[in-house]
Amino acid sequence: MQRIAVDMDEVIADALGELLARYNRDNGQSVTKADIQGKWLWQALPEEARQQIDAYLQSEDFFEDLPVIEDSQEILQRMSQRYEIFIATAAMAFPNSFGTKYRWLRRHFPFLSPHNFVFCGDKSILHADFLIDDMPYNLAGFRGEGILFTSPHNVGAIGHRRADTWQDVAKLFLA
């Protein structure tokens, strides 16, 4: 059985959407994902916003209530019948996030075993056939085949097979 490692933030968990919602709420703004195409969030917002964004990310509850990326539940459930699915998230940058990330995964992806969760820093440690991730940097260090999941910050990146949506992932792995 082939093994697929799946990133969490921006692939199954909409951390960017939650950051934008909090930023807009606290600053009376209405920035959308469409407004920040081709940029990291901190490049798209005023300099003063950086500390605010950092504070959101470091807060205890940030990862608790992240929206689920569209179609990821249904398609991962179908994929889990045919592949060994691992969730691999770079949690070490946010030591406060371990418990909330674990609970979020159990709540929204109850069909995945915690045995297959990986909280790491450097994804080159993963031994899998595929890695679905929004960070070109993570795919570059990975020894299997990388699939770049589209996110505003990576729209200009080249060199990897790409999935814009979970329907695209289904086409790659469930066709």
Add this chain to the structure above:
Amino acid sequence: MQRIAVDMDEVIADALGELLARYNRDNGQSVTKADIQGKWLWQALPEEARQQIDAYLQSEDFFEDLPVIEDSQEILQRMSQRYEIFIATAAMAFPNSFGTKYRWLRRHFPFLSPHNFVFCGDKSILHADFLIDDMPYNLAGFRGEGILFTSPHNVGAIGHRRADTWQDVAKLFLA
């Protein structure tokens, strides 16, 4: 640079020693590691002790104050000059342990980067040249070369190169 993954409990963190200390304290006993050679702790203790042991493992503070396994700090520090060292611990069985395990590693192994910590369930996900671990089961699923670190429960296990102490690890990797 070759990459070495190192398990935490029973390899650098003396979880068994802490379990024995708590069990002895709460039951007026004086069971030692020598008394349980060739057995898992729960095989060596009376049936009634199992719930007690489970409760110790699940308690919030258990992993906070584990003694450091002898010589592991000095030798890992020397090894980290010549190898890429990752710490890989099966934390998913103890979701309460994430934060304490992270803090324990930062406190006792400050020369290791959190970027190289891996909290996982199934160690077959690791991509490394070597894995030093006390669980024959973990080594069996690992694709690199396994080194079995001696612990009372594994003294009868065969089929892997073995290190009884960190001095033995130094002989293998720093000779």
